Amino acid sequence: MVDRTSGVPAYRQIADHLRGQIESGKLAPGSPLPSERELVDTYDASRPTIREAVKLLRTSGLVVAQHGRGVFVRPPSVVTRLARTRLSRSARAENKGAFMGDAAAGDFAPSVSVRVRVEAADERVADLLNVEPGTEVVVRDRVMRANNDVVQLAVSRLPRDLTQGTPIEEVDTGSGGVYARLEESGHVLDRFEEFVSARMPTVDEQSLLQLPEGSPVITVTRVAYTADRAVEVNDMVLAANRYELHYEFAAT
């Protein structure tokens, strides 16, 4: 089963063989791999070697281990597409926020946990909002869930002079979310900027988003502007295996 003369490490050959079985469908999504002890027999390798092979499959996100139960072929993840139209006024009309609108478009049961606090703007936030460092900002720290799985983290920061006395400083901002409340108080949104990149998750993000080891996150920093000024910085972290962002723009 394993060619010891090829120069390719045994754990790699075993991982490749298992990967082949998964990709060919011999091991169906959701089904368990043979137990590590069984694999020790079939490949005639030690258990650490088998574990290293399985670990490779785990870090590449192909399988998920469950302590005491087994190692299972990960079902392909559903990709949610985020289009910028989610930020349109019409989309706000019916929903509490952009995320709830996404949920209405897909078909998952959404829920959001929010914590609100006030802090001083650090250098980066101050720069993006074009205020002095140290200016008071309202921070809305959100955890978004779809069918009880955490799929998105978001931290919004708004200069406090815009939010004082509005529901933006409350946990529940009401229908249409933060953007609707801003526009009601006269701060009509003019445009958005988004900065998109990707990186490996922190340890906290990995456990919160239930990411397999070695699975990256997409980072989006959105800055909302009125005609006059920047009014919000929103730092979002998305599980890359579950999201695709969609942008559309005219050729000029």
Next chain:
Amino acid sequence: MVDRTSGVPAYRQIADHLRGQIESGKLAPGSPLPSERELVDTYDASRPTIREAVKLLRTSGLVVAQHGRGVFVRPPSVVTRLARTRLSRSARAENKGAFMGDAAAGDFAPSVSVRVRVEAADERVADLLNVEPGTEVVVRDRVMRANNDVVQLAVSRLPRDLTQGTPIEEVDTGSGGVYARLEESGHVLDRFEEFVSARMPTVDEQSLLQLPEGSPVITVTRVAYTADRAVEVNDMVLAANRYELHYEFAAT
């Protein structure tokens, strides 16, 4: 050094401790970690345990191992920002293509290798281009380098009826690149769509892009449209640690 009664696995405690030293700057970027044998002594653990700790840091991208040399703290990377304005007609006027425009904006020495071939559209490409599967498409396979480092891979596909007899089927498309040639032959671009996600690189991508272990890539699929039809599908792969995408759009 390691608390065996805390319930936290030793390899995790060791990894956390090393991570702390890196983040606090005690282990500077580019400097080597103590060798695995030294770590065995300092933490009083077996070598496999030490290796597991180091592996955790590697898969999270904090350090890079070099066989025979040591394990090194990964230096932070320089970020290039890609804005959609790079696709404007005015930006095309002076440059050979979008990538050369980016280079002019930053200050790196750019070079591009191109291979051109003709193939039949697969299902996905046919769907995006709104043609029948099997339709002949011109494929432009590009490797972009900045200061001799490969930083971006791109594969463009265009229906062949648009390109026959034009420099688009040549390696050198001339000033302004593919988009300029399309517009010259009457196919005036109307809008672009971009689909952005991220994933771990394939083995080939990892070696081509010289990615450290555990470093993700950003994927961008851009579809270019005239008023009538889709004219190009461009699949790009970018090193996530070197790129940030910038989008801007009006609130509506």
Next chain:
DNA sequence: GAGTGGTCTAGACCACCTT
């Protein structure tokens, strides 16, 4: 209680890099 994955040990040999 039996089976599963999770952690850990104390070695061994190899391939690679530097001096």
Next chain:
DNA sequence: AGGTGGTCTAGACCACTCA
């Protein structure tokens, strides 16, 4: 030659899950 990381073995005990 001597140090580095890469691979591998043959065990051991623990924590978790399920019948």
